[in-house]
Amino acid sequence: MFFTVTLPVTLWFLDKGKAKGKRADEVLFIDARHIFRQLSRAHRDYTPEQIERLANIVRLWRGEAMENEAGSAAELKDHFGSGGYKDIPGLCKAVSRAGIAAQDWSLNPGRYVGVAAGEAQTDEDFCIKLEGLQEELDVLNAEAARLQAVIAQNVAEILAA
Numbered sequence: 001m002f003f004t005v006t007l008p009v010t011l012w013f014l015d016k017g018k019a020k021g022k023r024a025d026e027v028l029f030i031d032a033r034h035i036f037r038q039l040s041r042a043h044r045d046y047t048p049e050q051i052e053r054l055a056n057i058v059r060l061w062r063g064e065a066m067e068n069e070a071g072s073a074a075e076l077k078d079h080f081g082s083g084g085y086k087d088i089p090g091l092c093k094a095v096s097r098a099g100i101a102a103q104d105w106s107l108n109p110g111r112y113v114g115v116a117a118g119e120a121q122t123d124e125d126f127c128i129k130l131e132g133l134q135e136e137l138d139v140l141n142a143e144a145a146r147l148q149a150v151i152a153q154n155v156a157e158i159l160a161a
Contacts, residue, residue, distance in 0.1 A: 029109040060085035090116025
């Protein structure tokens, strides 16, 4: 199974049973901006291995056993070892509600996860990000022009009445 998404994307998983457990006051943030296969400037493809890798991070956080049907467990053992879940800079972090409140209730994973040690942004990464931002700006500018025309027409109708 493959998932194709358009940028930007945020996935939310709600867990009703969490309120009764030891994670009741925690939110797990995973920054998956680097876990994908780029199909076009605006589309990313997630392979079964990548989806399993993300799900296994959640499983580790919950204290559950990892799955390895798609082959992701070996790579995650390199990150997490055999000791279970731990925060990994640039990938995942468990944050308390107080920690989220201290960040003005922002739910942007990058704000909490940070960047991996020694991670530098390449020119290609910057160009991809800039192209995406330019496309978003073009859409917003077109919407602003449309709204400006609607407002001008409404004001003209009010003044003519």
